[in-house]
Amino acid sequence: MGVLVAGGVSGGHINPAVTLTLALVGKFPFRKVAHYVVAQYLGAFLAAGATYVVYIDAINSYEAGSNRPIMGDGATAGIFATYPQTFLSEEVGFADQVFGTGILLAVVCALSDPKNRVPKSLVPLFVGLTVVAIGMSMGFNCGYPINPARDLAPRFFTAIAGWTWRVFTIRTWSYIPLVAPHVGGLLGALIYMFFIEAHSPHDDQLPVAADRDSKEMEIKQV
Amino acid sequence: MGVLVAGGVSGGHINPAVTLTLALVGKFPFRKVAHYVVAQYLGAFLAAGATYVVYIDAINSYEAGSNRPIMGDGATAGIFATYPQTFLSEEVGFADQVFGTGILLAVVCALSDPKNRVPKSLVPLFVGLTVVAIGMSMGFNCGYPINPARDLAPRFFTAIAGWTWRVFTIRTWSYIPLVAPHVGGLLGALIYMFFIEAHSPHDDQLPVAADRDSKEMEIKQV
Amino acid sequence: MGVLVAGGVSGGHINPAVTLTLALVGKFPFRKVAHYVVAQYLGAFLAAGATYVVYIDAINSYEAGSNRPIMGDGATAGIFATYPQTFLSEEVGFADQVFGTGILLAVVCALSDPKNRVPKSLVPLFVGLTVVAIGMSMGFNCGYPINPARDLAPRFFTAIAGWTWRVFTIRTWSYIPLVAPHVGGLLGALIYMFFIEAHSPHDDQLPVAADRDSKEMEIKQV
Amino acid sequence: MGVLVAGGVSGGHINPAVTLTLALVGKFPFRKVAHYVVAQYLGAFLAAGATYVVYIDAINSYEAGSNRPIMGDGATAGIFATYPQTFLSEEVGFADQVFGTGILLAVVCALSDPKNRVPKSLVPLFVGLTVVAIGMSMGFNCGYPINPARDLAPRFFTAIAGWTWRVFTIRTWSYIPLVAPHVGGLLGALIYMFFIEAHSPHDDQLPVAADRDSKEMEIKQV
Numbered sequence: 001m002g003v004l005v006a007g008g009v010s011g012g013h014i015n016p017a018v019t020l021t022l023a024l025v026g027k028f029p030f031r032k033v034a035h036y037v038v039a040q041y042l043g044a045f046l047a048a049g050a051t052y053v054v055y056i057d058a059i060n061s062y063e064a065g066s067n068r069p070i071m072g073d074g075a076t077a078g079i080f081a082t083y084p085q086t087f088l089s090e091e092v093g094f095a096d097q098v099f100g101t102g103i104l105l106a107v108v109c110a111l112s113d114p115k116n117r118v119p120k121s122l123v124p125l126f127v128g129l130t131v132v133a134i135g136m137s138m139g140f141n142c143g144y145p146i147n148p149a150r151d152l153a154p155r156f157f158t159a160i161a162g163w164t165w166r167v168f169t170i171r172t173w174s175y176i177p178l179v180a181p182h183v184g185g186l187l188g189a190l191i192y193m194f195f196i197e198a199h200s201p202h203d204d205q206l207p208v209a210a211d212r213d214s215k216e217m218e219i220k221q222v
Numbered sequence: 223m224g225v226l227v228a229g230g231v232s233g234g235h236i237n238p239a240v241t242l243t244l245a246l247v248g249k250f251p252f253r254k255v256a257h258y259v260v261a262q263y264l265g266a267f268l269a270a271g272a273t274y275v276v277y278i279d280a281i282n283s284y285e286a287g288s289n290r291p292i293m294g295d296g297a298t299a300g301i302f303a304t305y306p307q308t309f310l311s312e313e314v315g316f317a318d319q320v321f322g323t324g325i326l327l328a329v330v331c332a333l334s335d336p337k338n339r340v341p342k343s344l345v346p347l348f349v350g351l352t353v354v355a356i357g358m359s360m361g362f363n364c365g366y367p368i369n370p371a372r373d374l375a376p377r378f379f380t381a382i383a384g385w386t387w388r389v390f391t392i393r394t395w396s397y398i399p400l401v402a403p404h405v406g407g408l409l410g411a412l413i414y415m416f417f418i419e420a421h422s423p424h425d426d427q428l429p430v431a432a433d434r435d436s437k438e439m440e441i442k443q444v
Numbered sequence: 445m446g447v448l449v450a451g452g453v454s455g456g457h458i459n460p461a462v463t464l465t466l467a468l469v470g471k472f473p474f475r476k477v478a479h480y481v482v483a484q485y486l487g488a489f490l491a492a493g494a495t496y497v498v499y500i501d502a503i504n505s506y507e508a509g510s511n512r513p514i515m516g517d518g519a520t521a522g523i524f525a526t527y528p529q530t531f532l533s534e535e536v537g538f539a540d541q542v543f544g545t546g547i548l549l550a551v552v553c554a555l556s557d558p559k560n561r562v563p564k565s566l567v568p569l570f571v572g573l574t575v576v577a578i579g580m581s582m583g584f585n586c587g588y589p590i591n592p593a594r595d596l597a598p599r600f601f602t603a604i605a606g607w608t609w610r611v612f613t614i615r616t617w618s619y620i621p622l623v624a625p626h627v628g629g630l631l632g633a634l635i636y637m638f639f640i641e642a643h644s645p646h647d648d649q650l651p652v653a654a655d656r657d658s659k660e661m662e663i664k665q666v
Numbered sequence: 667m668g669v670l671v672a673g674g675v676s677g678g679h680i681n682p683a684v685t686l687t688l689a690l691v692g693k694f695p696f697r698k699v700a701h702y703v704v705a706q707y708l709g710a711f712l713a714a715g716a717t718y719v720v721y722i723d724a725i726n727s728y729e730a731g732s733n734r735p736i737m738g739d740g741a742t743a744g745i746f747a748t749y750p751q752t753f754l755s756e757e758v759g760f761a762d763q764v765f766g767t768g769i770l771l772a773v774v775c776a777l778s779d780p781k782n783r784v785p786k787s788l789v790p791l792f793v794g795l796t797v798v799a800i801g802m803s804m805g806f807n808c809g810y811p812i813n814p815a816r817d818l819a820p821r822f823f824t825a826i827a828g829w830t831w832r833v834f835t836i837r838t839w840s841y842i843p844l845v846a847p848h849v850g851g852l853l854g855a856l857i858y859m860f861f862i863e864a865h866s867p868h869d870d871q872l873p874v875a876a877d878r879d880s881k882e883m884e885i886k887q888v
Contacts, residue, residue: 085723085727087724087726087727088723088724092720092723095720096720099716117786117787118787119785122788129791129794138720140721140724141723141724
């Protein structure tokens, strides 16, 4: 929904890993990166505040007197930022975020590849389905942040809203959603560009008029 | 499905908060608001009656002899109108409905923004997915009415169908789904108009012919 | 998937209530109804056979020695045909099927209404989502047959495949999925035609060229 | 997502049963089959490795000291390759895979049939929904491999990654996902071609200009 609402004016960037990656691979102007990323962190912070307002009664009721627990039974900090499973090591958590964001950026590159001719109005739907699919298949380890703003800004909000600064130190974790998505995003975009985009048929080899008329093109769709 | 079926003749308005908001921001003619809103409340009342007819055996079986309980274990009034969780305060419930309907109207404005070029036949799908998403993320507090007709008309039906007028008074709640969606809807539409629509590229700056041909436009889709 | 696969040659009719209703309201040629309906019952019978083949081991394992029970704990006849909840009366069950199939046909009429301009390739998706939505909201009473072929043919299959002819007589039910969908389908189609289609803007009042260019049309989409 | 990402350059083939079937029925050039199929098995092997890397901590935690169990409680080999339910016989398991892959190929043929005019950008969505639907309706027996590469390559990976070669011999099963999808895929494609495609209206009988203008065409969509 965020991509849909904001798509008309900004392209619907809501993930610093997407914005910075697209700039690094030449698909987005660098001069826009700074204020986009600032807005993404600010938006995620405000969204954390809105979630806090709407669920303050539910949080108080669920905690039943315990004071803003961060991890374990009855913990509520995980509503805002991500916390890994107890079994997850730093290395594997980092790899998890590299793979997850790599898949996201490969899909984003495919959706924005002019040769794939994805209608603009369907892009938010496909991005949403992709994030849901990543969440279902890769959310088990650490809740699939795959977006530095979506993790750091709410973590900062919880730090100042009563969960204390231990949200940053309770596990050696909080730097991973900040760093790994940028690594994975860049890898995913480069893999798409070198293995797919660079080998696409050239524009002048494509039938220009209509892509639904020749049998040859139909087979390529499967 | 309602938006799809009725879209051809009326535009598929089934929510007074949507209709009144669009009129207030100049996107829908005021002279049509009155009979649209009357039809919305009437339709929701008839739908409550149909639900009652189809589920009367199930309701009687589920209640197992208790006489139309409104809240608590075995309560059936919540099939028709919404009732908040016991922990929910009036203020937070009001905020919940303001946020929920605000998000809905921001999406509705984006879907109807000509610059986003959403095909007419996809609008019902996107509205449906948006309502499902709001329900999943914001239904916990009070069942996400976000539509005054969808709450008041079935509540009135239950009042006269055996649940007694206590459906209005058992909690200080029933005015909130009637008022807060109008407040939130207007806020959501204004936020979209001032932060997104007002900053969209002007029509005469857009490539006219085809929106799939230039790489520059593709990047904006991400 | 069935609508998608068969759509190219037959229009994807797989429900006698849809075929007969569309013929009765003048949207489908009567001379084709007989062999369409025969094919629908035959196809449902073969599908029941395929399900039996694929799940014969699972059915035998689940029954654990009891011999093809029809209703109650461990019953397997409900894999094929529908059986109502014990609390459901005949009258309410009939109404349930009238409402359910009425909604289906109203949506089918909307999808096939040229004024709604639903792309042919999206029709299977919307029909599928509609059937899923009817199943989720109306499946509780009796498993939402809403299709005479989908209920009668598998019931006949189970009768001759070991569940005995009691599948027809164990409850006063099996005539309802055969009759009520035709009643409800016709009502749903007539309601759509009289309340929506008859009041649509005339074709010559519609902007001919493109439906995405005028702001006036966009508002009607909401 | 795989079909979407790779669709631009290769057509998004990720299933040897799809590739070989389309070649056998003349919809894909035979000279491309060999390196496509090699890439599919290689890709599935690498994906199994990536899954192993991301979930190694979770697997070790879940196994709690038992050493790479293949079947039964706490087994983890099923994360990679498929293993049938204990009740499933070889014959029924083979039939399950024939039916499942047959349905998949019938849908793939329908999606790639030029007469159905499915937009290229929607094909990945429809393929994804079809696989989900097959998984929900046919996953109970043996986890719906319906793709030789998706089963054999991860099984080989587990054999060398600690689960031992017993992954191939613990049940008389592992040849079925390798053979039955090719049988079923060919049957599904032939059924589509003989029963649907061969009876489609000829191209020269179709209204050429626009498929949304005549009422006659609309009815065929239902």
